[in-house]
Amino acid sequence: MDRIPILDIQNLSVSFSQYVDMFRKNDLQVIKDLNLKLFEGEVVAVVGASGSGKSLLAHAILGILPYNASFSGRMSYCGEPLTQMRIEQLRGKEIVLVPQSVSYLDPLMKVGFQIRKSVNDKRSKEKMLQTLNRYGLGEEVEKLYPFELSGGMARRVLISTAVMDSPRLVIADEPTPGIHIDAAKQVLGHFRKIADDGAAVLIITHDLELAIEAADRVVVFYAGMTLEEAQASDFSDESKLSHPYTRALWRAMPQNGFRAIESIKEADL
Amino acid sequence: MNKLMVYMFKNFIRMLLLLLFVSITAFILVSLSPIDPLQANISQTALGSLSQEQIDKLEMYWGVNEAPIERYLAWVRAFLHGDMGTSLLYRQSVASVIMQKLSNSLMLMVFAWIISGGIGFFLGILSGMNRGKIIDKLIKGYALLTASAPTFWLALLFLLVFSVWLGLFPIGLSVPIGMDAASVSLSDRLQHAILPAVTLSITGISNIVLHTREKMIDVLESEYVLFAVARGEKRWEIFRHHGLRNILLPAITLQFASISEIFGGSILVEQVFSYPGLGQAVVTAGLGGDIPLLLGITVISAAIVFAGNFIADILYGIVDPRIRKGARS
Incomplete structure (x- = not known):
């Protein structure tokens, strides 16, 4: 090999x-x-x-x-x-981690911010929306706090955090x-x-x-x-x-x- | 909005109950106190030379022979009509004595409240972020030392060093001795307030430092910070994105809860610096058997402390999305 x-x-x-x-x-x-x-x-x-x-x-x-x-x-x-x-x-x-549970997200920060690691430029926002879309999450998810996510949504949000950059x-x-x-x-x-x-x-x-x-x-x-x-x-x-x-x-x-x-x-x- | 109104109303009732119990407790304690107002306020020789008729008059003025319950009820009745009575020692209405003393104290307390909150918060963060390092040990050591040092002792020490030895500040009072009240300038007042205010701040800082440090460490050990590290966020980014955000909420509670400590501390500090504020007035009233003034100050301080905690509750609801959004749904 x-x-x-x-x-x-x-x-x-x-x-x-x-x-x-x-x-x-x-x-x-x-x-x-x-x-x-x-x-x-x-x-x-x-x-x-x-x-x-x-x-x-x-x-x-x-x-x-x-x-x-x-x-x-x-x-x-x-x-x-x-x-x-x-x-x-x-x-x-x-190298990225997809954590176990929603407790790995900051409870006081909106999900959108966390997906794009608090970066606020236009490119990151677009990429984030694409990613949300890719996992069947609506744009409104961006504005939610972790405690407002259902189990399935949380799972997809956690995966979204991983694919914002192209990981190997x-x-x-x-x-x-x-x-x-x-x-x-x-x-x-x-x-x-x-x-x-x-x-x-x-x-x-x-x-x-x-x-x-x-x-x-x-x-x-x-x-x-x-x-x-x-x-x-x-x-x-x-x-x-x-x-x-x-x-x-x-x-x-x-x-x-x-x-x-x-x-x-x-x-x- | 409706929910907020109900919440406000509930808290208002709670405050009334609190004030009722505070006043009852204060009154019972005064009634049990062995202080005889006549003995406390009139010298033994003067008392001996008075006729029985004069003594009767004085006893009536100080209310020595009245039944405690009737006195209390009379006080409550008047208080509900907005009349806090007349101070027996100052021979002015209690309201005007409190206003006057409070305006002196407020300068000290607001200064100490802001300074101890600000510096305490900053040092607590610094200490927590650098846990185990030299700077953390120094800050923690300082906080533990000042937390265990009695306020009055610290006040005496400051008085000794800065006023007596170094002569930087006046040794007491809120205005220069022997100066016409009209010609006292603001800078005179400030100069007299600095040392007591600093003493008060220093004792307040330690508490805030230790609590903030503890919260900061909790946040840094949380899973969301671990995840942030795993995502490549650096120390400063972690602090900016997650640290500050998550310790701000407990800090608000702490800051408003510390009002009561500042109040308590001011009594000791004002006593040492002979600063004519609310703290000194309450001691004078207690030792001189001036029941209307004592009850007045007790109730007003309880109301201020309650208001502080109440404001913290309201702010929490505004700042914390879990409460703000949770209440809506």
């Missing part, structure tokens, strides 16, 4: 230091040795249970980990090392929480379109079914470790899946028998 991946993550580990008591610190590793490659035009889903440190993956890439977190490993963007300095130049322009890498953190399956498919369709326009899209989700539906490749993540990386099509056949956790997840899906996941033993991991 000669293509240079847009994002290449090698052996990424993220850990938190916590105070056990007054003097002793404890390092809590939340992501262990993660490897991930994303190519242009590709949608990759990272699937993991809640609390498995998925969001931290997004934060690590964007360089916005909290002060008590540290990471090791190598990340490169389009073949160049992605250092803190580099990400500070790129984020918001070439879109990281969507849990883009389909608690919305109706059809609405979720529609949202994922938007990401597919962004990828088709030439970006790489990383979707972080807990929903395996949607991940298989929307992504080209699926990475299954459990307790901080990558358990399985497979083509989405491999999920149509249990025998193509290698890890017992993934197979258990697969069997738990309604169309595959709907069997509850038995507790997995540490030894399996």
